[in-house]
Amino acid sequence: xxxRKPSCPNCTFTIADLDATLGPPPPRPAxxxxxxxxLDAPTMARLEARCREFRERSLAEILVAIVTTSGQFEPSExxxxxxxxxxVGGETHRGLLVLVxxxxxxxxxxxxxGLEDIVSDTASTQLLREHxxxxxxx
Numbered sequence: 419x420x421x422r423k424p425s426c427p428n429c430t431f432t433i434a435d436l437d438a439t440l441g442p443p444p445p446r447p448a449x450x451x452x453x454x455x456x457l458d459a460p461t462m463a464r465l466e467a468r469c470r471e472f473r474e475r476s477l478a479e480i481l482v483a484i485v486t487t488s489g490q491f492e493p494s495e496x497x498x499x500x501x502x503x504x505x506v507g508g509e510t511h512r513g514l515l516v517l518v519x520x521x522x523x524x525x526x527x528x529x530x531x532g533l534e535d536i537v538s539d540t541a542s543t544q545l546l547r548e549h550x551x552x553x554x555x556x
Contacts, residue, residue, distance in 0.1 A: 436491070436499040443503040451483040454520050478533050479513035481506050488519045493526035501528035514542070516550075525550045 444451060449469035450462055457465070469480045481504065488496045497517035500506075507513025511530030514537060518525050527542050 433499065433502055436495065437503075439490075440499065443500060446504040447481060447483075449481060451481070454484050454486045456484050456520060476536070477512065478536070479507050480516070481513065482516045482518070484518045484520065486519070487521045488517075488524065493517055493519050493522065493524045497526045497528045501530070506530060507532055516546075518550075523555065 444453065449466040450457070452462065465482060469482070472478065472480050483497070483500055485496075491499075496519075497515055500517065501513070501515040504515070506515045506528070507530040510532035512532030513530045514527060514533055516525065516527045525546050527546060529537050529539055529542050
């Protein structure tokens with residue numbers, strides 16, 4: 419689903435639905451969008467460096483968004499909307515967006531079509547379940 423193809427037969431929402439409810443997205447970050455202000459400066463710098471390093475090695479993009487809550491939306495809807503609104507991975511969608519919803523204790527990600535040869539949806543879900551979710555549970 420993109421602006422050119424704004425709906426998906428498997429989804430219950432469209433980008434336009436989310437635009438109408440959420441308004442304009444926050445400014446696109448270089449690597450990390452920390453709306454919750456959960457990260458201290460050294461942690462933010464380390465994460466940004468790792469994202470830049472990944473981009474240089476793989477020619478793909480990773481962004482991380484940290485919010486207090488996904489509000490009335492499922493994290494999967496919010497991460498999908500941000501991924502498309504921020505054009506993660508550019509025109510080829512060679513990117514990955516990780517969304518952390520702190521108060522909801524939820525994490526989700528959106529893998530672009532151009533990156534699925536490296537990170538499949540199944541693999542990303544498994545990585546989140548085995549590594550990230552336990553960290554959020556603490």
